[in-house]
Amino acid sequence: MRKLPFLRSKLRRGRWFHTYRRGDKEISLGVHGLHPTDPRVFAAYCAEHARWEDKPPETVTPKSNTFAWALDIYQASPAWKKLAPSTRKSRDAIFRRYVAAQGNRPLSQIRAEDIEAALLAVGGHAAVNELKALKPMFAHVRKLRLISVDPTRGLKMERPTSEGFPTAGAEEIAAYQKLWPVGTIERLVFDLALYTGAARVDLVKLGRKNIADGILSFRRQKTGVISEVPMTRELRSIVARTPDIAPAFLLNGKGKPYTAEGLGNLFREAAKAAGMVARLHGLRKAFCVYWAEQGATTHQIAAMAGHLTLAEVERYTRAADRRKMVKLLAGDA
Known part of the structure; x- marks a missing residue:
């Protein structure tokens, strides 16, 4: 297993503990109990490392197993990084609104009907775009087994009938x-x-x-x-x-x-x-x-x-x- 910078994994009384230690700070990765080779440990490490490397110094680590925490893990993944810059920019704006409103909400409490209600309240093309942003995030954390059920699976938002941008006549x-x-x-x-x-x-x-x-x-x-x-x-x-x-x-x-x-x-x-x-x-x-x-x-x-x-x-x-x-x-x- 390759050694990752700033990752500290220690076995204490038969239980693994994982932290990100940098300078005088040691931050829990929120995945204690998992073996160091578990992909969830690496995903949580990548999210914390990206926070240190790419975000402002005052950025606070979200509480583990919350929506904001899961979002950080997704945005540190290859799946997010391979998206076009313009797509990341537009979806990041959507995510910032969700974090402001529901960032501290535990993942276990997010249900399909909650997301559907939020999307219906928005309506129109905005709801379609928000669902397109949320689906890959929840699919990613489901794949990592951070949640047992993907609340966006099966959800659909009909795009309103529109001719789109008018053609110049x-x-x-x-x-x-x-x-x-x-x-x-x-x-x-x-x-x-x-x-x-x-x-x-x-x-x-x-x-x-x-x-x-x-x-x-x-x-x-x-x-x-x-x-x-x-x-x-x-x-x-x-x-x-x-x-x-x-x-x-x-x-x-x-x-x-x-x-x-x-x-x-x-x-x-x-x-x-x-x-x-x-x-x-x-x-x-x-x-x-x-x-x-x-x-x-x-x-x-x-x-x-x-x-x-x-x-x-x-x-x-x-x-x-x-x-x-x-x-x-x-x-x-």
Whole structure:
């Protein structure tokens, strides 16, 4: 058995005790009685070690066998760390609310009906997202045998029927282009989003480093899937308007790449001024519509947009005024 730094496991009167000892502090891992080789000991150690290494010094160790304690164990696991940064960020916000409300609640007292009631009180898409965050956490601690029953198992929240983000329409695109002429940062953001199909979290990172052999390629942060977009005449013209040696195509007033949030805010205000309802994600949909009308197959569009499933592409391109869209993007409108 490998020796882990700061872990102290001692056998006293036939019973194992496990602590995390660092400096002048010795903290119980809450898994006394288990053999040192038990995976629950390692999981509890990882949670405490991550708390020391990655969290503020004033962070308090949760009471053992509580919701907050189980959450720490889950967030120190490979299962949590392999999630996309954006997914971890959104789920961490959910977990912080749960910890504030129920962090000290014993795991043994959390029942399926309690979680279902909490989710129904939230309702809508928020409830769906909260359940998606809670399920893998409880599944992880159940796998470690920290709980005997997973209270989220079998629970389902129906996602409300929605068309999602609206696709940018031909009239909206024309209005935006009229208000924001070539040469403005608002127009550059618009054009790059429209002709690359990149989500804002990926758009802020794009630069000349992503171009090779007539293809602009990048790995989508959300899914890890590679997007490969042909360098069309329009896209080459757009790239030619960006700085040659900049780290990214889009730079803020300080000459640095935008954050995803900053870019989203900029476009939201620019779109609002142009009377445009669609946001950046609506341009991503318009990108799919454009290539569908150009004759690209669903598989080809999926490769360009970096979609995981063909159903996503079909959903984006199903109901749109394609003929007008293509004319506009091709410069015929």
